[in-house]
Amino acid sequence: MVWIKGAPPPEASDEDHIAFFEKVVSCSIPDADEDPELHEIVTSVHCHSKHHSRTCFKRRDDECRFGYPLPIATSTFVLRPLSAPRGVNEKKWKEKAAKIVKSVKDFVTETKDIESYSVKDVLAACNVTEDKYREALGALCRRDQLILKRDPSEVWVNFYCPKLIRFWNGNTDCQYIFNPHAVAKYCVSYTAKAEKEMGDLMRKAQYEARSGNMDAVEELRHLGDIYLTHRQVSIMEAIYRLTHMELKHFTREVIFIPVDDSSYR
Numbered sequence: 001m002v003w004i005k006g007a008p009p010p011e012a013s014d015e016d017h018i019a020f021f022e023k024v025v026s027c028s029i030p031d032a033d034e035d036p037e038l039h040e041i042v043t044s045v046h047c048h049s050k051h052h053s054r055t056c057f058k059r060r061d062d063e064c065r066f067g068y069p070l071p072i073a074t075s076t077f078v079l080r081p082l083s084a085p086r087g088v089n090e091k092k093w094k095e096k097a098a099k100i101v102k103s104v105k106d107f108v109t110e111t112k113d114i115e116s117y118s119v120k121d122v123l124a125a126c127n128v129t130e131d132k133y134r135e136a137l138g139a140l141c142r143r144d145q146l147i148l149k150r151d152p153s154e155v156w157v158n159f160y161c162p163k164l165i166r167f168w169n170g171n172t173d174c175q176y177i178f179n180p181h182a183v184a185k186y187c188v189s190y191t192a193k194a195e196k197e198m199g200d201l202m203r204k205a206q207y208e209a210r211s212g213n214m215d216a217v218e219e220l221r222h223l224g225d226i227y228l229t230h231r232q233v234s235i236m237e238a239i240y241r242l243t244h245m246e247l248k249h250f251t252r253e254v255i256f257i258p259v260d261d262s263s264y265r
C-alpha cells in the first residue's frame with residue numbers, strides 16, 4: 001500500500017479528485033521509442049488479456065468481473081450510481097443501459113483497427129451519445145468511481161502510476177476510493193482472502209454432501225477431506241514443507257496428560 005502526500009481528502013470537490021487522479025495515474029501505452037522501459041512494462045504486465053483469464057468469469061459467465069474492456073471517455077469524470085428517472089421502469093431502464101454498454105464493449109473488442117477510432121467515432125458507430133453512454137454506465141455501477149479519460153485503443157490497459165511501476169517493474173493495481181471505510185474493508189478482506197475462499201469452498205462442499213444424501217459422519221469426512229486437500233499455503237510454508245525444514249521447534253518437551261474425571265485413561 002502506498003500513501004501519497006498531498007492527496008485530496010474524501011470530501012474534496014470532484015474537480016480536485018480528478019486533477020489529482022490525472023496527475024498520478026495513467027492508462028495510456030507509452031511510446032516505444034520515447035520511453036522503451038515504460039512501454040515494455042505496460043505492454044507486458046499492465047494489459048488485461050483480450051482472451052481474459054479463468055477467474056474473469058467466476059461470478060458471471062457473460063461479463064469479465066474486472067470490467068474489461070474498460071469504459072471509454074473523452075475526459076476523466078466521477079461516475080456515480082444512478083436511479084431510473086421518475087416514471088421509468090427501473091428494470092427496463094437497466095436492461096437498456098446494459099445493452100448500450102455491451103454494444104460499446106463488443107465494438108472495441110471486435111474492431112480490428114480500433115487504434116484509428118476516437119471515443120466519438122466508437123460512440124457514433126454504436127449510435128449512442130456520450131451523455132447517454134455515461135448514464136448507462138451510472139445505471140450499472142454500484143459505487144462512486146473515477147473513470148479515466150481513455151481512448152478505444154486503451155480499453156485493456158489497467159490504471160498505473162508511471163513512477164510506481166518503473167520502480168516496481170511489475171503489475172500494480174490502482175483504485176481511486178472515495179470512502180475511507182472502503183479502504184479498511186479492502187485491507188481486511190485482502191488479509192482474510194484465503195479464509196474467505198476456504199469458507200466458500202466448504203459451503204459448496206457441504207451443499208454437495210447434503211444434496212448427495214450423505215449421513216452426518218460421511219458429510220464430516222467429506223468436509224475434512226476438502227479442508228485438508230484444498231488448504232492454501234504460503235510460498236514460505238510450501239518451501240519449508242518441500243525441503244523438510246523444521247516448521248516449529250520447542251526447547252521444552254510437552255506431554256499431554258488427561259486428568260479430568262470423565263476421560264479415558
Ligand SMILES: [Zn+2]
Binds near residue numbers: 064065067
Ligand atoms: Zn477479464
